[in-house]
Amino acid sequence: MEITIHEVAAAERKPRPDGTALGFGQLFTDHMFVMPYDAVKGGWHDPEVRPYTNFSLDPAAMVFHYGQAIFEGLKAYRGGNGAVHLFRPTANLARMNISASRLCMPALPLETALAGLKALVRSDADWVPSAPGATLYIRPTMVATEAALGVRPAKQYLFFIIMSPVGAYYPEGFNPVKIYVTDQYVRAVPGGVGAAKAAGNYAASIRAAEEAKKQGFTQVLWLDACERRYVEEVGTMNIFFVIGDEVITPPLSGSILPGITRDSALRLIRDWGYPVVERPISIDEVLEAGGRDTLKEAFGTGTAAVISPVGALHYQGRDCVINGGKTGALSQRLFDELQAIQYGRARDPYGWVETL
Numbered sequence: 001m002e003i004t005i006h007e008v009a010a011a012e013r014k015p016r017p018d019g020t021a022l023g024f025g026q027l028f029t030d031h032m033f034v035m036p037y038d039a040v041k042g043g044w045h046d047p048e049v050r051p052y053t054n055f056s057l058d059p060a061a062m063v064f065h066y067g068q069a070i071f072e073g074l075k076a077y078r079g080g081n082g083a084v085h086l087f088r089p090t091a092n093l094a095r096m097n098i099s100a101s102r103l104c105m106p107a108l109p110l111e112t113a114l115a116g117l118k119a120l121v122r123s124d125a126d127w128v129p130s131a132p133g134a135t136l137y138i139r140p141t142m143v144a145t146e147a148a149l150g151v152r153p154a155k156q157y158l159f160f161i162i163m164s165p166v167g168a169y170y171p172e173g174f175n176p177v178k179i180y181v182t183d184q185y186v187r188a189v190p191g192g193v194g195a196a197k198a199a200g201n202y203a204a205s206i207r208a209a210e211e212a213k214k215q216g217f218t219q220v221l222w223l224d225a226c227e228r229r230y231v232e233e234v235g236t237m238n239i240f241f242v243i244g245d246e247v248i249t250p251p252l253s254g255s256i257l258p259g260i261t262r263d264s265a266l267r268l269i270r271d272w273g274y275p276v277v278e279r280p281i282s283i284d285e286v287l288e289a290g291g292r293d294t295l296k297e298a299f300g301t302g303t304a305a306v307i308s309p310v311g312a313l314h315y316q317g318r319d320c321v322i323n324g325g326k327t328g329a330l331s332q333r334l335f336d337e338l339q340a341i342q343y344g345r346a347r348d349p350y351g352w353v354e355t356l
């Protein structure tokens with residue numbers, strides 16, 4: 001499919017923000033990519049890069065009523081030589097199609113979606129920040145737009161990509177976060193949509209996150225829905241523990257997100273020769289290891305958060321401080337190496353980076 005490009009005139013473009021004080025997801029670039037889908041009229045059509053503008057949707061658009069909404073998150077990085085790098089864009093779009101399948105939404109034509117994403121980043125290339133640690137966050141999204149009431153797959157959808165120059169996701173930056181382990185709320189159930197990047201999963205997480213925040217915690221760690229015992233994931237990240245010499249992360253059981261940063265971290269850790277295991281790990285095992293001082297470190301992985309060291313867990317009224325509340329050696333190494341690959345400072349033996 002041919003992609004139409006309608007660019008904003010140079011004089012009408014928005015002022016560029018100060019790259020050192022971006023926050024997360026507050027500002028949006030000049031352009032967006034849009035591609036509608038109509039099951040009756042032959043599927044995906046008219047892909048277009050166009051000025052960033054509001055949508056006009058019917059109040060009966062099915063996304064408002066039945067929540068067929070999925071999204072992705074990836075980043076563009078400004079390399080030292082000025083080049084723009086994308087990190088694993090194909091993996092993100094492929095995961096979006098897995099989410100789409102789970103929610104009975106149409107599969108994206110991957111070649112056009114990737115070409116659209118790249119065309120969009122090219123149109124807004126000067127929005128990719130050059131301040132250290134700042135990136136351009138890219139948010140592919142798909143929603144049901146057909147105007148109809150009745151619970152069934154919609155026949156019309158909109159796939160769009162918007163972009164936002166961002167700094168660190170957490171106010172702490174790359175510093176240890178304090179996590180509240182909830183046994184009151186659950187994020188996902190076996191057989192549910194926990195492995196899909198469905199907007200509803202995030203809606204379901206907000207209440208627990210707000211309650212945790214009120215008590216001074218940055219995020220919530222979710223336990224499995226059946227026994228409230230096994231660790232699943234943290235708010236917007238997958239979670240890893242280093243116990244003794246072993247690196248442990250919960251397996252992709254169907255109720256946690258198959259994180260692309262998780263996958264990248266696993267690859268690096270394995271290649272560095274650490275013993276790594278993907279297995280169910282109970283919160284009791286984690287806390288017992290904390291009590292015996294064999295819990296050396298814990299960290300989360302995610303596109304927005306990158307690598308986020310966990311300095312403390314709070315569970316059932318008790319605190320478990322990890323590594324003296326400081327960033328562990330593996331978290332630091334992973335953060336440094338991943339960022340070096342993403343920004344193009346280090347060799348990328350994995351073919352993860354696509355340079356525009």
Ligand code: COI
Nearest residue numbers: 073074236302303304305
């Ligand atoms: C991401 O890490 O890209 C996410 O989607 C998390 C988030 C900001 C909801």
